[in-house]
Amino acid sequence: MWLSVKELELRRVPFDETFEPGAIDFSGENLDQVTPLRATGSAEMLAHSGGEIRVKGQYTVEIGSQCDRCLGRASFPLTASFDLYYRPMAEIAREEEVEIDEGEAEIGFYEGGGMQLEDILREQVLLALPMQRVCAETCKGICPVCGRNRNEGECGCSVSAVDDRWGALRNLTN
Numbered sequence: 001m002w003l004s005v006k007e008l009e010l011r012r013v014p015f016d017e018t019f020e021p022g023a024i025d026f027s028g029e030n031l032d033q034v035t036p037l038r039a040t041g042s043a044e045m046l047a048h049s050g051g052e053i054r055v056k057g058q059y060t061v062e063i064g065s066q067c068d069r070c071l072g073r074a075s076f077p078l079t080a081s082f083d084l085y086y087r088p089m090a091e092i093a094r095e096e097e098v099e100i101d102e103g104e105a106e107i108g109f110y111e112g113g114g115m116q117l118e119d120i121l122r123e124q125v126l127l128a129l130p131m132q133r134v135c136a137e138t139c140k141g142i143c144p145v146c147g148r149n150r151n152e153g154e155c156g157c158s159v160s161a162v163d164d165r166w167g168a169l170r171n172l173t174n
Contacts, residue, residue, distance in 0.1 A: 001117040008045040008053060008114070015057070015117060016040045024118050029126060030065060034075065037061035039121055041082075051088040053110065057081070059121055065133045069141035070149050078128050084120065086110045 001017055017040075021033040041057015058081040067074040089111040140150035145157035 002114055003043045003053070003055070003117055004114040005045070005051065005053070005110075006113065008043060012042050012044040014042045017117065019118065019121070024122050024125075026063070026122070026125070031129075032064040034062040034064045037121060037125070039117065043117075046085075052107075053086045053115075054084070055086065055117075055120055056083045059124065061125060063125060063129060065129075067135040067139060068132050069134050069139045070151055071142065072135050072149065072151070074133050074135040076129060076133070078125060080124065080128050082120075082124050084108060086115065 001015055003013060007013055017038070019033075019037040019039070021036065024033065024037060026033055037059060038061070039057055039059040041055065043053060043055045046052045046054055058079070060079045062075060062077045064073060064075050066072070085106070086108045087110075089109045135151075142148065143150055143155045143157050146155050148155040
């Protein structure tokens with residue numbers, strides 16, 4: 001859905017969109033959209049703001065990925081709200097360094113005649129996902145010796161911790 005600056009100058013634009021799996025590209029992040037992403041909310045141009053746009057809403061989706069510990073499937077049901085502000089890209093100083101305060105660090109920028117709602121939602125979903133994606137907090141991972149998934153059963157391998165900091169000195173002879 002295109003959020004047009006010209007339309008936002010005239011009125012507040014509500015949205016209630018459903019994006020089927022594949023409509024928003026998560027493939028570069030090794031993620032799968034399991035359920036349709038449903039987003040509701042509105043976008044509006046703030047009065048006397050010089051083109052600042054506010055996009056407010058909420059979304060619901062389930063994202064799947066590979067577990068970082070056992071390489072099995074991990075699933076992440078997400079439901080979140082967002083309240084975002086965007087300014088025109090032309091406001092950024094081109095050749096000089098500008099100090100920004102903490103409030104300005106929370107503002108995004110758009111270029112041209114508007115922005116895609118899909119791009120906003122993709123960013124919000126990626127930010128909502130955990131840094132370490134595991135199938136369960138109790139996931140035991142993969143055995144470093146035999147490669148078996150420890151969640152499916154114990155493999156019997158023994159992993160001994162070796163402190164080889166002094167190994168090079170052991171090889172010295174008189």
